[in-house]
Amino acid sequence: METPNSKDQRIDDALDPVGVRHRATLREEWPLLVLLVLVWGALWRDFSPGNLLFGALIAVLITTLFPLPPVVLPGRLNLWYCFKLFLWFLREVAAASVHVSYLALFKGRATRSSLIAVPLRTESDLIVMTVGHVLTLIPGSFVVDVDRRSSTLYLHYADTEDEQAVERARSQIRDIERRLIMAIGSKNEYEAIKAECGPKFSARKAQ
């Protein structure tokens, strides 16, 4: 069911049909190694070059001894949009926390929710996963199931009692996807979002 050019955005399974394990090359996974080294530094509370070098050695050693299926990084990173995404995320979490607290305290048993299907535009496993992660972290919604073939998320959304609320929730999730693609999406998907929303990304068009 996959189109040929979507293949490179999918995370390969650990073993291919012949039974050979895929190994990520250093060029594919250096950003993850850098993260691992930062974790090492944080744990030791010591970011001196010597300690970081030792951490890098251990990172390489661990990833060679215990390989995981390679993570396909989109190869694009916009730090400004990442920063904006982070600020937006904090604001959204704060607002939604208040909302869910209100539901817990005053609405309780009368809360009605929906299971919503949200088809995403992206074909990248990483983006689908990150969208699911972000929306689960924002109170009021979490992912129940995923259809990988069509990049569809099935999520539970609290306090949706009519069609309007469901549609609003759906467009909200697609807005998360838009922000994530702007921050870390691959070049093609970034251009597609740009074409859809205009060069300034300011206008959120109705789907």
Add this chain to the structure above:
Amino acid sequence: MDAFLDVLAAVFLIIGCLLSLVAGIGLMTFPDLLTRLHAATKPQVLGFLLIFIALAIHLRSWAVVPVLALAWGMQLLTAPVSAHMIGRSGYRTKHVSHKSIYSDELAEAIRAVEAEQRHDQGPPPQQQ
């Protein structure tokens, strides 16, 4: 300045703890498994962040910030996974109360797939 920072830390700590308290209350008051999961998994994000900020302010040390950021980051990475796993298995083992659900598009999708599978396996039973 010191007093101000102490008050700030105290305020953050209390708000963070209140969020956890509300989550506990939500566990009691929400109607079914999936809605309760919202209460069970969410306060970590904001509540933990506030408590970590309060801790960093209280300790007056930049050295703990990476550790706290790491702890928060790990929370962010793991909390959704557990919510997803519990929600998914809860849904699949039919522990979802349909009284508290307005619309269920996952059930529609599952029905569609099942119908397709029946179609693939052979001709549908003849109806008279």
